[in-house]
Amino acid sequence: MTLSREQMAQRVARELKDGYYVNLGIGIPTLVANYIPEGIEVMFQSENGLLGMGAYPTEEELDADLINAGKETVTTIKGASIFSSSDSFAMIRGGHVDFTVLGAFEVDVQGNIASWMVPGKLIKGMGGAMDLVAAAPNIIVIMTHADKYGNSKLLDHCALPLTGAGCIKRVLTDLAYLEIENGAFILKERAPGVSVEEIVSKTAGKLIVPDHVPEMTF
Amino acid sequence: MSGFDKVVHSYDEAMQGLTDGMTIVAGGFGICGIPENLINQIKKMGVKGLTIASNNCGVDGFGLGVLLEDKQIKTMIASYVGENKLFEQQMMSGELEVILTPQGTLAEKMRAAGAGIPAFYTATGYGTPIAEGKEVREFNGRHYVLEEAIKADFAIVKAWKADRYGNAIYRHTAMNFNPMAATAGKITVMEVEEIVEPGELDPTQVHTPGIYVDRLIQGTFEKRIERRTVRSA
Numbered sequence: 001m002t003l004s005r006e007q008m009a010q011r012v013a014r015e016l017k018d019g020y021y022v023n024l025g026i027g028i029p030t031l032v033a034n035y036i037p038e039g040i041e042v043m044f045q046s047e048n049g050l051l052g053m054g055a056y057p058t059e060e061e062l063d064a065d066l067i068n069a070g071k072e073t074v075t076t077i078k079g080a081s082i083f084s085s086s087d088s089f090a091m092i093r094g095g096h097v098d099f100t101v102l103g104a105f106e107v108d109v110q111g112n113i114a115s116w117m118v119p120g121k122l123i124k125g126m127g128g129a130m131d132l133v134a135a136a137p138n139i140i141v142i143m144t145h146a147d148k149y150g151n152s153k154l155l156d157h158c159a160l161p162l163t164g165a166g167c168i169k170r171v172l173t174d175l176a177y178l179e180i181e182n183g184a185f186i187l188k189e190r191a192p193g194v195s196v197e198e199i200v201s202k203t204a205g206k207l208i209v210p211d212h213v214p215e216m217t218f
Numbered sequence: 219m220s221g222f223d224k225v226v227h228s229y230d231e232a233m234q235g236l237t238d239g240m241t242i243v244a245g246g247f248g249i250c251g252i253p254e255n256l257i258n259q260i261k262k263m264g265v266k267g268l269t270i271a272s273n274n275c276g277v278d279g280f281g282l283g284v285l286l287e288d289k290q291i292k293t294m295i296a297s298y299v300g301e302n303k304l305f306e307q308q309m310m311s312g313e314l315e316v317i318l319t320p321q322g323t324l325a326e327k328m329r330a331a332g333a334g335i336p337a338f339y340t341a342t343g344y345g346t347p348i349a350e351g352k353e354v355r356e357f358n359g360r361h362y363v364l365e366e367a368i369k370a371d372f373a374i375v376k377a378w379k380a381d382r383y384g385n386a387i388y389r390h391t392a393m394n395f396n397p398m399a400a401t402a403g404k405i406t407v408m409e410v411e412e413i414v415e416p417g418e419l420d421p422t423q424v425h426t427p428g429i430y431v432d433r434l435i436q437g438t439f440e441k442r443i444e445r446r447t448v449r450s451a
């Protein structure tokens with residue numbers, strides 16, 4: 001079985017460590033916040049200038065002046081701080097954010113990522129994604145293994161315009177968890193019930209398959 | 219009155235001197251913390267051919283989006299756009315030039331302008347389409363792209379509270395790009411929810427010192443919400 005969106009978030013959440021400052025991209029990455037392992041504390045950074053993002057507000061708490069990077073109304077947790085966009089990106093560019101999770105259209109064996117523009121389609125912009133991928137020391141990309149037409153999104157060379165070059169080392173898809181090393185994807189784990197053969201057939205980029213590829217458990 | 223008093227009493231006065239073809243930097247993220255009345259004043263003035271640098275371009279009928287209605291914007295410098303149909307139309311037809319700029323680079327372009335730094339190197343965007351034609355330099359084995367500051371004729375910003383000298387405090391994430399925008403204008407116009415007397419703000423709590431602010435006006439704000447997300451109590 002391929003992983004559900006929730007399972008993908010759950011698997012990535014296992015990478016969280018106590019004391020991490022974390023930036024979650026829009027979409028599936030946001031769900032990671034629902035699966036923080038017990039007994040650890042993490043703080044979420046929102047690049048519009050908030051460290052210590054809390055849950056959505058109640059009707060009573062709703063405040064137009066307090067939003068996240070997805071422009072949704074949010075709250076702050078105890079111990080939060082608020083700052084300017086330039087301070088926010090100093091944190092990001094300076095490598096102070098411990099862990100970043102974001103989506104992508106394509107990733108390749110050189111660690112290149114394409115996530116912001118499809119030529120010929122409406123281009124809305126990169127927001128903070130180029131800053132995040134250029135600077136974060138510890139990034140996981142969450143995406144489906146193949147697009148809706150069955151084309152692999154794990155390639156030898158990204159076909160779409162890049163968001164960042166040589167910056168991705170880890171990818172979690174609905175089929176597998178992979179790492180990127182020395183110009184190849186390395187298959188580390190597979191989704192429960194998904195065969196190595198299926199992953200091989202859906203990975204266009206160079207793939208190294210170790211003798212033993214454990215199944216994820218949920 | 220003191221030579222440091224920045225208060226003006228009308229929006230006409232606040233935006234006086236803005237003419238066709240000028241460059242404006244604007245604070246705000248989405249439609250949070252935007253100088254909504256100053257934007258409406260620009261619409262009323264009808265100036266055209268503007269270059270505007272702001273993270274986004276408002277929504278249809280609110281924020282910077284209203285300046286699209288009479289095609290007042292020639293060039294938009296932003297990190298994320300397309301929350302409004304009019305923007306999409308004018309971009310597709312080529313009437314509106316759009317320079318997409320990474321969010322951190324945009325913030326730094328404003329900060330640099332205010333700090334007298336003409337350009338800076340950043341790793342952001344290296345190897346991507348936005349680095350095309352830009353100077354690249356290697357430091358300690360990594361590649362960095364040279365990005366230039368955005369100096370503007372006018373900066374329009376929104377703060378929560380300021381004293382008459384222009385010392386200002388922002389509220390929550392309505393801060394966003396406002397502090398950098400405030401430093402980047404030849405003329406910086408700030409609108410606030412409340413103006414107090416000098417001495418009423420704790421100097422250690424001031425976010426933007428009054429030196430950056432040329433004109434200050436008190437307004438009333440709609441504070442529209444772009445994505446209203448709530449949980450049940």
